[in-house]
Amino acid sequence: MTGDQVKGKGFRGALNYNLEKVNKGVAKWLDTSFAQHDERTIMDEVKMIRVLRPNLAKYFYHTSVNFPPHENLKDDQMLTIAKDYLEAMGFDQHQYAIFRHFDADHPHMHILVNRIGYDGTVLSDSKDYQRSEQIIRKLEKQYGLTEVISSRQAKERAMTKNELEMMKHTDEPSVKMKLQVTIKNILNQKPIAEQFISQLKAQGINALFNQASTGFVSGISYGYEGMQFKGAHLGNAYKWQAVKNAINYEQERDRTAIYQANVRTRANQSERTGQSTSTGATERTIADTKVTAGNRNDVQQGTGKLQDQIGKANRNNIKAAQPVGEHSGQPIISNKKHRGERGADLSIQQSGRQQMVNSAILGGNLIGNLLGVDNNAGDMDQNAVNQFKRKKRCRYRP
Structure with a gap:
């Protein structure tokens, strides 16, 4: 087995990539912790957990586990391996989704995980590539699968x-x-x-x-x-x-x-x-x-195609997304002198600038959008996050 890992700031791109494969009949659900299989329900559940750690940038983890062509495992065997992998990596109290794909000449599965646990703790990503490789080597022996030479043992690097x-x-x-x-x-x-x-x-x-x-x-x-x-x-x-x-x-x-x-x-x-x-x-x-x-x-054993493939699935969302608000992209200038008016005007300026930033993000490259924040503003209860941050600042105000 080999593993190709991605960590990023957005869950939606990878989810859409896998859901699109399912809709085309070249992938299937193996298991999930989410209540339903539709995008809206999953993203709603993700934001409920993400609000526990609003300042964490890279909360998303995605890996594809690839098997040799001759090891055409049954669904239940592949699912067992996937769950053992998640548990060994430390994702036993985290949101996850597991898909099996049939769009390549070898069996493989995709695992999506929220690094933020149900209790708000965050699983460390320290040396996660090395840990993943060690776990895969153990699973190969445990289930009698073809053993792959680890990157540490390989005398020569393979071609990219x-x-x-x-x-x-x-x-x-x-x-x-x-x-x-x-x-x-x-x-x-x-x-x-x-x-x-x-x-x-x-x-x-x-x-x-x-x-x-x-x-x-x-x-x-x-x-x-x-x-x-x-x-x-x-x-x-x-x-x-x-x-x-x-x-x-x-x-x-x-x-x-x-x-x-x-x-x-x-x-x-x-x-x-x-x-x-x-x-x-x-x-x-x-x-x-x-x-x-x-x-x-080069350190990973994966195909290196994962980020490019997922980015394509997010293209329609990027094109469809538009800046919100009449002030989007326009500078706000005010000559009002009253303190209350100036404060309200400053708020409008900040809102305009934020929408300009959102617009810039949406126009960026595909990989940047995939690993950036989730595109739709409804993916996360922003009011809840802002309220959380305000309370945190007030707590330390002299």
């Missing part, structure tokens, strides 16, 4: 979606794959550290070591074709801890060679930066780095 697409267009291996193959061949020769550096350089790879003033080295990264990769981005076999055990390395003997390698690499980086600025290639460099340097999804 962007790298696969690039390979299709260029019909060439990705830069990361080239690096992995080249470095692996050099390491298999078991060279001394100075030879390792020179052989990398001969292949166009500039090594950059994290070297302290004492000569101690704690990390390594590789520069290749204008891009920089940390060892961890290539895989565990390319981290310094593994590299120094694969080569003949002595700290005192090799500290000068490593220092000189760092000087050359930094000089090349400075030269490349200057050329990029003068030729207008900065945007390309930034784009390549985003594709290859790795991101949080």
Whole structure:
């Protein structure tokens, strides 16, 4: 099994995504804590719990659990695994919804959870990616499922979606794959550290070591074709801890060679930066780095498509939503002198500004809307939240 996780500020986008799949007949409900299966009832129940923690930004948790194609589990088996997963993650007193999807070549399910519990406590998200992976490994053994190598055990990082697409267009291996193959061949020769550096350089790879003033080295990264990769981005076999055990390395003997390698690499980086600025290639460099340097999804085992797919389901709500109020988007100017009139006028200004902000949010990108606040102003009892905040401020007023 693999897990692809998303945390955000809005429940509605992910809910609509799954409900749309159900309406199209490519998904089904497995279980839920909500009284009914319609959007309005679910959002009403969510806001009742959310008001307990109105200042919590990311209260929403969503994960897709994916199984290999040959493990076509029955609904009750998948539901049992889902509930065990929720309990092990600590979501045993939280609102949830579980869907099974049939729109891919492998069985998978989507789990939506409110991080705010029924008693108002919030489940910590500290190291939740690592915890999720550990739980999935245990569930594989418990139910006799195909065991997947964990990200900690994997010696090489798999290609990302962007790298696969690039390979299709260029019909060439990705830069990361080239690096992995080249470095692996050099390491298999078991060279001394100075030879390792020179052989990398001969292949166009500039090594950059994290070297302290004492000569101690704690990390390594590789520069290749204008891009920089940390060892961890290539895989565990390319981290310094593994590299120094694969080569003949002595700290005192090799500290000068490593220092000189760092000087050359930094000089090349400075030269490349200057050329990029003068030729207008900065945007390309930034784009390549985003594709290859790795991101949080590299740590996860998921497909990385979850956010994009959910964002599409929220498009109709974004287009349909409109600013409310005659002052929306218009600045309010007043010359009234009376204190009461000025106070009322200030309130109108604040209302206008708030509606302008809401309008800006609605016009943002899809992912921003998905992970932003829920679009419809009726999703949450705002009056209750405002009253809660006013009481909290009055409590500390001298």
